[in-house]
Amino acid sequence: MALVQKYGRPDLFITMTCNPNWEEIKSELLPGQTSQDRPDLEVRVFHSKLEQLKEDIITKGVLGRVIAHAFVVEFHKRGLPHVHMLVMLDENDKLNNPEDYDSIVRAEISDKDEEPQLYDLVLKHMIHGLCGTLNQQSSCMKNGRCNKSYPKSFANFTVQGNNAYPIYRRRASRLPVPLRRSGDTMADNSWVVPYNPWLLLRYDCHINVEICGSIKSVKYLYKYVYKGPDRVAVQVQSDPEFDEIRQFVDARFDANETVEDSLADEHAQKSMLTEYFTMNRMDSKARRYLYQEFPQYYGWDNYSSSSDIVDISVRNRLLRDLNRMLEQFNKGNGEFDLPEMTSEPEDSLGIPRCIEDEISINIPQEDVDAIDHLNNDQLIAFNTIMAAVEGRESALFFIDGPGGTGKTYLYRALLANLRRMNHIVLATASSGIAANLLSGGRTAHSRFKIALIVDASSMCSISKQSALARLIQDSTAIIWDQAPMTHRHVFEALDRTF
Structure with missing residues (x-):
């Protein structure tokens, strides 16, 4: 490669x-x-x-x-x-x-x-x-x-x-x-x-x-x-109840901790998947949702002393307030008299709403703190990418590694560092689940108006004069998580559009 x-x-x-x-x-x-x-x-x-x-x-x-x-x-x-x-x-x-x-x-x-x-x-x-x-x-x-x-x-x-x-x-x-x-x-x-x-x-x-x-x-x-050459691997286990999942969970160690500390840390024993099953046992309401639907109703809590997944239904109050607002416009016939949007909304300073939304993204303190806790490999990638940004270089980087090695942790640290330096960074992913793990994250198809069906000559639905085009021009970097899940025609369409 x-x-x-x-x-x-x-x-x-x-x-x-x-x-x-x-x-x-x-x-x-x-x-x-x-x-x-x-x-x-x-x-x-x-x-x-x-x-x-x-x-x-x-x-x-x-x-x-x-x-x-x-x-x-x-x-x-x-x-x-x-x-x-x-x-x-x-x-x-x-x-x-x-x-x-x-x-x-x-x-x-x-x-x-x-x-x-x-x-x-x-x-x-x-x-x-x-x-x-x-x-x-x-x-x-x-x-x-x-x-x-x-x-x-x-x-x-x-x-x-x-x-x-x-x-x-x-x-x-x-x-x-x-x-x-x-x-x-x-x-x-x-x-x-x-x-x-x-x-x-x-x-x-x-x-x-x-x-x-x-x-x-x-x-x-x-x-x-x-x-490699053809081979057969045979492993003899004395325990007939050998648990590969448990073996994987036991291996989720922090690079800066000793093995003894990691084994004693209950949080290190948990993952989003294992806590999904835990919530299903504890909360009957949780059983209504599939794993991919879970982030819409529950959030990962790094600081909880009990379960690491907490109910975020309180956030749905925003939705309830919106319903009340719409009810004020109700004419009594089920229709809403809302102002017609003929172009991208702008604030009083003439800044398109999509740019204002990116500028106003909240930077989680835990993501800022993550910068000081990157392991050696993460730090090499972090410094290399930041050097390209600071040097105003055009560059393309691939972050590769198995699940659980901290790729998303690195992305969140990069997003936090670049945004606190007043850079606009577009956080995208190939799936909605992965996008929810990034602050301000959206699916790449949603962010770049990519057609659902693409071929060798496709383009994205972005006009030159649109607010989205201006947002892309003003952006310093784009992070695309789970990129290998996406067909090459999608990247070619985006490249042609850019």
Whole structure:
């Protein structure tokens, strides 16, 4: 992910698979042997080919000047070794439009008369194994459908799709051609796996080349880096009532406390989830609400000596006062004579209400106090972000960690510190529950007027002259909690709008 943060999204995703019929392998087989009898030969030759591929792409730059790359080699228990490679190109060689895509990648069967050798190699290596109605037993079939979405739809032109890769040109004018000499199996452009002609001719193997439309390829690549070798973990417990939840709760220690102090601290034994169940046992009214509804009626109390969740129904008096006010406007027919709002309301100084609301957000003292109680990792993140703010730098930071490691605690400390310095900070989250944990928090969809259904060309419903646009311009920072829950199209829509 450091590569992505430094260089942006990757440009090319390349997969090369060992060809057991490479001459370098066949020439070394003993009489009666096949290539699958000599995995040592396959691996050594494949390694040699991979080094040559790296020289062609990275050193010689046959697809453009490379500024960064990453690759993973896979060895399956069945099948052949293959490599997945991500390539990031120099700004001058970036692939920015369908014309650029077509200059690198094809997804059609070549003309037999004009490119006879390439025609043979495409049919030999780059046709997806026929599946679907033609072969329900294919290994790619999952729940009655091909997990690679073959056969692909025909397209007269290459366009940028809504998913990770473009929709490549696959013209329907190409008539099906036979895959075998017997002519019993036919294929057309809908079955072609995208490839680069130069690489396919040079390496004579399955070598898939794709234009990257998102960073999903990074996730695909790195899951192989971190999954490690296959293994089975076995743990023998003498206690048949082993409680994993209790083990997790027992591990919620403060970094500045000793183990003995943490074990003696009843508060450290509690979490919002465990206290939700506690309130359900103690308060019959609490049983009416689901966990995600709980913050609307109960609040977390860090200082309570008994339960850490307290009833906040008293806050609903604001709602009751509003009802009384509306009743004063009641005409007797159930309608309310309220003033018409034709634009964003402003105060006497001409400040839009949404900006005034942000400026007037109460800063909880406990969040201010949290600044002095950050652990080492939190403090590093806090200081790094504050340095970017004070230096007026444009920057993007990712805070990553398992649940319970204090990410929200850090966000609240940042919000408190920036707001007491008179900065406007927009606190957002991908869910309402997470937004309620941040002072002044709102869901990102609500704050930025993001459509519920977004695609690769969506925009947010924010006009240039709106008060919300002014609020965003006046903001120093945006905090977005639980961002990985959100589809990439949402971030792209927001980026285009900004």
